[in-house]
Amino acid sequence: MTPSTGGPAMENQNPTLYKRAADREITPAELDNNVVDPFDAREIFDLIRNINDPEHPLSLEELNVVEERLCLVNDQQNTIDVTFTPTIPHCSMATLIGLCIRVKLLHALPPRFKVTVKISPGAHVSEAAINKQLADKERVAAALENSHLIKVINECIFAAPPTFSKIIRN
Amino acid sequence: MSSEPQAVPTLKFVQVLKGHRGRAWNVSWHPQGNLLTSCGEDKIIRLWGTEGGAEGKWVEKTTLTDGHERTIREVSWSPCGKYLASSSFDATTAIWDKKSGEYECNATLEGHENEVKSVAWARSGQVLATCSRDKTVWVWEVAEEDEYECAAVLNAHTQDVKKVVWHPNDEILASASYDNTIKMFREDPSDQEWTCVATLASHTSTVWSIAFNKTGTRLASCSDDGTLKIWQVYLPGNQEGISTPDGQPVWKCVSTISGVHTRSVYDVAWCHQTGLIATACGDDIVRIFQETLDSDPNQPTFNLVASSVASHGHTQDVNSVAWHPTVPGLLASASDDGDIRLWQFLDSS
Numbered sequence: 001m002t003p004s005t006g007g008p009a010m011e012n013q014n015p016t017l018y019k020r021a022a023d024r025e026i027t028p029a030e031l032d033n034n035v036v037d038p039f040d041a042r043e044i045f046d047l048i049r050n051i052n053d054p055e056h057p058l059s060l061e062e063l064n065v066v067e068e069r070l071c072l073v074n075d076q077q078n079t080i081d082v083t084f085t086p087t088i089p090h091c092s093m094a095t096l097i098g099l100c101i102r103v104k105l106l107h108a109l110p111p112r113f114k115v116t117v118k119i120s121p122g123a124h125v126s127e128a129a130i131n132k133q134l135a136d137k138e139r140v141a142a143a144l145e146n147s148h149l150i151k152v153i154n155e156c157i158f159a160a161p162p163t164f165s166k167i168i169r170n
Numbered sequence: 171m172s173s174e175p176q177a178v179p180t181l182k183f184v185q186v187l188k189g190h191r192g193r194a195w196n197v198s199w200h201p202q203g204n205l206l207t208s209c210g211e212d213k214i215i216r217l218w219g220t221e222g223g224a225e226g227k228w229v230e231k232t233t234l235t236d237g238h239e240r241t242i243r244e245v246s247w248s249p250c251g252k253y254l255a256s257s258s259f260d261a262t263t264a265i266w267d268k269k270s271g272e273y274e275c276n277a278t279l280e281g282h283e284n285e286v287k288s289v290a291w292a293r294s295g296q297v298l299a300t301c302s303r304d305k306t307v308w309v310w311e312v313a314e315e316d317e318y319e320c321a322a323v324l325n326a327h328t329q330d331v332k333k334v335v336w337h338p339n340d341e342i343l344a345s346a347s348y349d350n351t352i353k354m355f356r357e358d359p360s361d362q363e364w365t366c367v368a369t370l371a372s373h374t375s376t377v378w379s380i381a382f383n384k385t386g387t388r389l390a391s392c393s394d395d396g397t398l399k400i401w402q403v404y405l406p407g408n409q410e411g412i413s414t415p416d417g418q419p420v421w422k423c424v425s426t427i428s429g430v431h432t433r434s435v436y437d438v439a440w441c442h443q444t445g446l447i448a449t450a451c452g453d454d455i456v457r458i459f460q461e462t463l464d465s466d467p468n469q470p471t472f473n474l475v476a477s478s479v480a481s482h483g484h485t486q487d488v489n490s491v492a493w494h495p496t497v498p499g500l501l502a503s504a505s506d507d508g509d510i511r512l513w514q515f516l517d518s519s
């Protein structure tokens with residue numbers, strides 16, 4: 001990850017930190033292979049909560065950029081709508097954060113899902129323009145062929161999740 | 171009521187063509203209809219033809235590789251059928267021909283700053299157009315063998331240009347953009363300058379694609395706003411009394427089909443034989459629209475008459491639809507699922 005010191009001045013130097021959610025409780029039904037287990041909001045949240053912020057060595061969850069209540073899933077209709085909240089309304093990283101969420105879900109979910117990633121209404125000065133860009137699959141496809149950009153995105157996505165290191169220690 | 175079961179128009183699944191790895195972006199027919207071309211994320215142009223005569227199964231005949239370094243977005247045949255142009259995210263357009271017996275890339279058009287989204291040949295075959303995310307539309311003239319000269323760089327759009335299409339009879343170029351508008355261009359006979367002669371504004375989001383009807387008096391457009399729109403041209407001195415300032419033809423939106431597509435509409439094709447309109451939608455469905463018999467020419471009504479059946483349909487976004495040039499009702503579609511599908515529209519009669 002990009003270190004938080006030595007680089008150019010950060011836009012939001014002292015972001016508010018939020019408590020991380022407890023690990024998901026696994027129910028007996030989920031362990032039963034005979035029970036159909038549709039995707040739910042918590043699963044989508046678990047996929048994106050540990051994406052690293054492009055600027056801070058913190059997860060999107062810890063910055064409250066993503067929240068479980070803002071992950072909407074309709075498994076039957078194959079739709080997933082994720083709304084995210086940039087830490088400040090003029091955040092220049094908002095498009096990149098949205099792209100990271102899109103790419104993570106693209107890799108992790110079956111291709112039947114239609115994923116929409118949007119900014120929380122009123123949370124950004126360029127909300128409409130960023131939403132339009134994130135929804136344009138042709139521009140997203142072209143962006144993902146840019147080797148520099150995909151490197152930055154992958155660094156954000158594949159940051160070691162804190163929960164994972166804890167499991168190993170135990 | 172008649173005891174006969176009511177025959178309804180259907181879109182019958184014919185065949186699936188598999189081969190592309192990753193998203194298939196576009197399908198196009200050779201002008202004679204004996205070849206189908208497809209392209210996509212895998213940077214390969216695939217040429218498909220029938221095995222054992224016109225009734226045979228479609229199979230892959232050949233592949234064109236190494237022409238582009240990135241996604242191939244669209245492939246377009248010249249009207250004579252001898253040349254193939256491919257536009258790519260690598261910012262170039264390649265021209266292929268078979269002079270040596272095999273398809274080879276014999277010219278590359280360079281100049282756009284980034285991704286080339288679309289390429290189209292004018293009816294004369296002497297002019298072609300390309301458009302790009304760099305917001306420009308370029309007009310190229312065929313100078314001589316394998317030589318192409320840029321005749322105009324058109325800056326009228328304010329955003330990414332998604333599609334270029336030529337008028338079926340006149341040298342009029344139409345373009346569709348992320349700036350929500352469609353623009354028309356033609357060469358001014360007095361100074362040979364290409365200029366924007368019309369802006370068609372009505373869509374509320376990206377216009378992904380456009381298609382002229384057979385005579386070029388109407389244009390269909392489809393958009394990220396989920397609608398299909400029909401535009402009609404009104405020439406100076408028209409009977410309807412539509413004013414034509416500057417003495418230029420005026421394009422008016424005469425019909426909006428909304429509430430049918432549930433997601434972005436990525437492509438539209440207007441069949442020049444049957445008058446049917448096909449759309450490719452982000453909800454995985456191919457839809458067929460037909461103008462009603464009692465339709466008022468100045469306020470036409472178009473009905474959804476058939477849709478692709480889920481059991482044989484695409485499993486992801488449909489990106490492209492193309493009507494066969496000579497077989498009425500034969501349609502090809504390309505999808506994010508990587509498959510090309512062939513369909514036959516069957517009327518109720």
